[in-house]
Amino acid sequence: MIVRKPIPYGRQFISKEDKEAVLKVLDADFLTTGPLVAEFEVKFAAYVGAKYAVAVSNGTTALHLCALTLGVNKDSHIITSPITFAASANCIRYCGGKVSFIDIHPDTLLIDLNILETTLKENPPNTYDGVVSVDFAGYPVDLERLRHICDEHDLWIIEDSCHAPGGYFTDSSKVMQYCGNGAYANLAIFSFHPVKHIACGEGGMITTNDKSTYESLKRLRSHGITRDSNLLSENHGGWYYEMIELGYNYRLPDILCALGISQLGRAEENIKRRREIARRYDTCFKDLPIIVHPPLHQEIGHAYHLYVIEVDRRKSLYDYLRDANIFAQIHYIPVHLQPYYQSLDSDPVIAPVSEKYYDRCISLPMYPSLSDAEQDYVIHSVKKFYE
Numbered sequence: 613m614i615v616r617k618p619i620p621y622g623r624q625f626i627s628k629e630d631k632e633a634v635l636k637v638l639d640a641d642f643l644t645t646g647p648l649v650a651e652f653e654v655k656f657a658a659y660v661g662a663k664y665a666v667a668v669s670n671g672t673t674a675l676h677l678c679a680l681t682l683g684v685n686k687d688s689h690i691i692t693s694p695i696t697f698a699a700s701a702n703c704i705r706y707c708g709g710k711v712s713f714i715d716i717h718p719d720t721l722l723i724d725l726n727i728l729e730t731t732l733k734e735n736p737p738n739t740y741d742g743v744v745s746v747d748f749a750g751y752p753v754d755l756e757r758l759r760h761i762c763d764e765h766d767l768w769i770i771e772d773s774c775h776a777p778g779g780y781f782t783d784s785s786k787v788m789q790y791c792g793n794g795a796y797a798n799l800a801i802f803s804f805h806p807v808k809h810i811a812c813g814e815g816g817m818i819t820t821n822d823k824s825t826y827e828s829l830k831r832l833r834s835h836g837i838t839r840d841s842n843l844l845s846e847n848h849g850g851w852y853y854e855m856i857e858l859g860y861n862y863r864l865p866d867i868l869c870a871l872g873i874s875q876l877g878r879a880e881e882n883i884k885r886r887r888e889i890a891r892r893y894d895t896c897f898k899d900l901p902i903i904v905h906p907p908l909h910q911e912i913g914h915a916y917h918l919y920v921i922e923v924d925r926r927k928s929l930y931d932y933l934r935d936a937n938i939f940a941q942i943h944y945i946p947v948h949l950q951p952y953y954q955s956l957d958s959d960p961v962i963a964p965v966s967e968k969y970y971d972r973c974i975s976l977p978m979y980p981s982l983s984d985a986e987q988d989y990v991i992h993s994v995k996k997f998y999e
């Protein structure tokens with residue numbers, strides 16, 4: 613058999629233009645805190661349809677700043693999904709808050725809004741403060757319904773949209789609501805880790821439609837420092853600034869913004885390619901004992917960060933593919949089962965759907981530069997496993 617390059621579950625593609633954009637910054641005046649930060653922010657905000665965007669060092673720091681600006685502290689109690697990357701919950705722990713996990717729906721693999729609704733009704737008012745919702749695999753949460761539920765209980769929403777830039781759901785007024793557009797969630801966050809849609813190496817973005825939140829995020833990203841004359845208590849001269857709250861250095865350098873801007877230019881065509889790859893998998897797996905996710909849905913613009921299937925004998929399939937140099941991956945080990953979360957003195961988590969899903973899930977290679985021949989090889993290998 614031919615020796616093949618390993619096929620990963622996800623990977624970046626860096627074009628000649630991407631490289632040129634980065635090289636240009638290296639000769640410019642600003643490697644960081646320069647003009648490309650605002651350019652990336654404006655273009656990204658336009659792409660997702662939000663008013664404001666704040667570029668930060670990665671998706672995790674984006675979540676941390678969102679939690680801070682919403683006032684999460686040791687008395688806060690937040691809800692999220694167990695089927696996500698740990699950072700969706702960790703951001704609450706950074707601020708000392710408590711995290712509760714609510715099970716997923718078996719079809720969408722997103723937080724089950726019926727269970728959420730019941731949980732909120734069964735607990736005394738003001739038990740919870742907010743929800744970190746996750747557009748898992750690129751399937752957008754029905755934020756219209758989530759907002760409705762959250763409004764009844766006075767909860768905020770952080771939309772963890774790391775998997776879904778360019779994804780959308782259609783709301784009851786038949787409007788396509790793009791992930792991170794700020795129409796329903798208070799804040800949304802994105803990651804530019806190389807396996808995500810837009811690769812910066814490391815990088816993140818927060819979007820919101822609220823101006824004062826936007827201003828607060830910009831301060832928190834850079835030490836809590838301001839030069840805004842309206843906020844200064846005095847002014848000693850041109851050099852003067854004040855640190856008015858405890859912030860961080862969570863900035864995204866211009867070098868990486870250049871890469872992000874260049875990559876963003878291809879985001880739309882890349883999503884088309886991801887959807888094409890997904891349709892092909894869907895078609896080829898129809899007659900196999902495989903559950904494909906999610907069931908096809910006209911009203912949903914799936915962003916396909918991941919192509920997830922559910923199978924019996926998952927470990928055997930994983931090992932079989934690995935021997936064939938196909939590096940499938942498992943998304944995710946339920947966060948509440950991680951030793952750290954187990955070690956916390958929390959209420960018991962009831963999430964049988966998530967735990968069953970974890971025993972059966974596997975993510976197949978899904979990225980725009982996956983060639984048809986490579987995809988053929990993946991499909992062929994999966995079929996061979998079942999023969």
Ligand SMILES: *Cc1c(COP(=O)(O)O)cnc(C)c1O
Binds near residue numbers: 772
């Ligand atoms: C990647 C990811 C993050 C964290 O992003 P980083 O940029 O790696 O810090 C958070 N949440 C989800 C759902 C992710 O996939």
